[in-house]
Amino acid sequence: MASISEDFHFGIVIFSAYELRAFFSRMSINDASQSDNSRWSELMASAQGGCESDYRQLLTELANVIHGYLKKRFGDQEFIEDCVQETLLAIHKARHTYDPQRPFRPWFFTIVRHKVIDYLRHKSSRIQHTEPYQLEVQGLVSQSPSVEDGIDEENLLKELPAPHREALTLTKLVGLTSSEAAKQLGISESALKVRVHRAINKLKHIIEAED
Amino acid sequence: MPDRITFIAELSHHLKPVGRMPDLDKLAMAWFVLSMLYVVVLTHLVGPVRPDAFSQLLSTPRFLFETLSGVVAIVYVSVQAFRDAVPGRTSGRLQLLGLTLMLFWLLQYVIGLVAPTLEPASLGKRPSCEFETLLYSLVPLSLAWFVTRKFYPLHPRRMAISLSLASGMMPALYMQLACMYEPGHILLFHITPGLLVMVIGLGLAWLYRVKC
Numbered sequence: 388m389a390s391i392s393e394d395f396h397f398g399i400v401i402f403s404a405y406e407l408r409a410f411f412s413r414m415s416i417n418d419a420s421q422s423d424n425s426r427w428s429e430l431m432a433s434a435q436g437g438c439e440s441d442y443r444q445l446l447t448e449l450a451n452v453i454h455g456y457l458k459k460r461f462g463d464q465e466f467i468e469d470c471v472q473e474t475l476l477a478i479h480k481a482r483h484t485y486d487p488q489r490p491f492r493p494w495f496f497t498i499v500r501h502k503v504i505d506y507l508r509h510k511s512s513r514i515q516h517t518e519p520y521q522l523e524v525q526g527l528v529s530q531s532p533s534v535e536d537g538i539d540e541e542n543l544l545k546e547l548p549a550p551h552r553e554a555l556t557l558t559k560l561v562g563l564t565s566s567e568a569a570k571q572l573g574i575s576e577s578a579l580k581v582r583v584h585r586a587i588n589k590l591k592h593i594i595e596a597e598d
Numbered sequence: 599m600p601d602r603i604t605f606i607a608e609l610s611h612h613l614k615p616v617g618r619m620p621d622l623d624k625l626a627m628a629w630f631v632l633s634m635l636y637v638v639v640l641t642h643l644v645g646p647v648r649p650d651a652f653s654q655l656l657s658t659p660r661f662l663f664e665t666l667s668g669v670v671a672i673v674y675v676s677v678q679a680f681r682d683a684v685p686g687r688t689s690g691r692l693q694l695l696g697l698t699l700m701l702f703w704l705l706q707y708v709i710g711l712v713a714p715t716l717e718p719a720s721l722g723k724r725p726s727c728e729f730e731t732l733l734y735s736l737v738p739l740s741l742a743w744f745v746t747r748k749f750y751p752l753h754p755r756r757m758a759i760s761l762s763l764a765s766g767m768m769p770a771l772y773m774q775l776a777c778m779y780e781p782g783h784i785l786l787f788h789i790t791p792g793l794l795v796m797v798i799g800l801g802l803a804w805l806y807r808v809k810c
Contacts, residue, residue, distance in 0.1 A: 437615035446606045472605050479609045481750035483616035484684045493686035501685070501752045595690075 423448075424491050432487040446475055453499055460543040460594075464560050466510065474502040504591045510559045543593055547586050554582035555590075622687060625745070626680035630673055630764075633738035637769045640734055641776045648722025651775040660715045664706050668771040671699040672764050679742070679760030683749035693756060700763065704789060710781030718780035727777045731769045731791040739765035739795060743802050755803040762799025766792035 427445060434442035453474050457467045477498050485494050544552050550572075557568035558579070569579040641647065655662050675696040681687035706715070724730065742761045751757045770792035774784055 434610075434613065435616050435618075437613050439610045439613045442613050443606055443610040446609060447603075450602055450606065468602065472602065475605065475609065477750075481685060484619060484750045486619040486684075494684075495686075497686035497752065 428487055428491040431485050450475055462542050470503060470506045473506055474499050477502050500594045507559050507587055543590060546593055547589055551582050551586035554579050555586040558583055622680045622684060623677055626677040629742055630676045633768055636737060637734050637772050641772055645724050647776040654716060658716060664715055667703045671703045672767050674699050675760050676764040679757055679764060680746060682753060682757040683746035683751045685750060685752055707781045707785050714781055716779045720778045723778040727773050728787040728791045731773055731788055734769035735765040735795045738768060747806060754806045758799035758803035759796055762796045766795030
């Protein structure tokens with residue numbers, strides 16, 4: 388009986404220690420994000436006044452955050468750097484709308500989330516405009532497994548149904564045209580477009596739900 | 599990575615100072631008050647308002663509630679529309695709440711078809727109330743669009759729908775005091791033209807997309 392009671396107390400001590408550790412861990416994460424928030428807010432306020440060096444520092448820090456955010460959600464993909472720069476450009480254009488009296492993170496992450504979805508929506512047409520030559524289909528298809536390899540367990544793409552994920556991966560990450568990807572998957576071009584559209588909408592909902 | 603460093607250097611080179619961000623809620627309220635004032639003055643200038651309208655507001659609580667729910671819905675939609683011009687200030691859910699308030703207000707006219715708030719009468723009928731509603735909303739909509747498009751709307755279509763809905767519903771609301779009271783007439787000649795203003799709003803959003 389005494390042994391059961393001792394085990395019970397020992398269990399409570401272990402549980403409490405674990406809870407305390409988790410609590411302090413959460414506190415330190417919150418503290419870190421709070422300090423980032425206020426530092427970025429100050430840097431942006433200074434940039435709004437025209438300070439180049441503060442603005443450069445802010446954009447450098449934000450670029451790293453965006454890169455980490457995208458890498459965690461989409462894996463190590465080639466499009467991430469382009470997406471980071473497009474988001475930085477959006478932040479630059481929107482910098483007059485930031486109110487230093489308000490927290491920085493909601494303003495910043497709303498732009499990031501919006502630009503990611505916007506980038507994925509328009510990516511294929513951009514490739515067609517910038518690369519008039521036919522893409523080397525065989526070479527790109529052979530890259531496909533490496534793209535899939537970059538999708539780890541925590542990846543957002545894993546949350547998509549397999550047909551949607553394949554369609555999105557081939558068109559937006561590998562960079563095939565719609566007809567090439569449709570041929571690869573053995574479906575019509577229209578069906579492929581529907582799958583890509585649904586995949587992007589699903590991603591949008593997942594990303595917005597992270598709020 | 600070197601590309602990113604160069605890119606950041608280009609963005610921060612010769613950085614121009616930007617103006618201070620105004621309080622969006624105060625801006626939205628100022629727009630609402632100015633626009634409502636404009637609609638009221640114009641309505642009175644064009645023709646007389648229904649003679650017993652203001653006394654009915656005091657004598658019939660349901661009519662007062664109907665009018666006030668319209669005011670609340672329009673104010674809420676206006677504030678959300680202005681917030682939509684800046685990233686991270688509103689969400690789809692808050693916008694949906696605005697539409698729900700608007701539907702709640704309009705539902706009272708639908709209920710009024712069966713059980714009207716006031717005794718339906720043609721007293722105070724204005725000859726072209728539908729055109730008045732449509733035309734009076736254009737200036738408030740243009741003003742709001744001119745102000746908000748200078749911010750950074752991430753959902754211009756959604757913002758345009760909210761702005762045009764608020765602009766269209768302002769004269770539609772005042773027409774229930776200025777024109778005859780009959781729910782069928784209100785829905786067809788005041789509310790429908792007010793809703794049609796959303797088409798103009800969508801056109802503005804389309805132009806914005808094309809230009810950007």
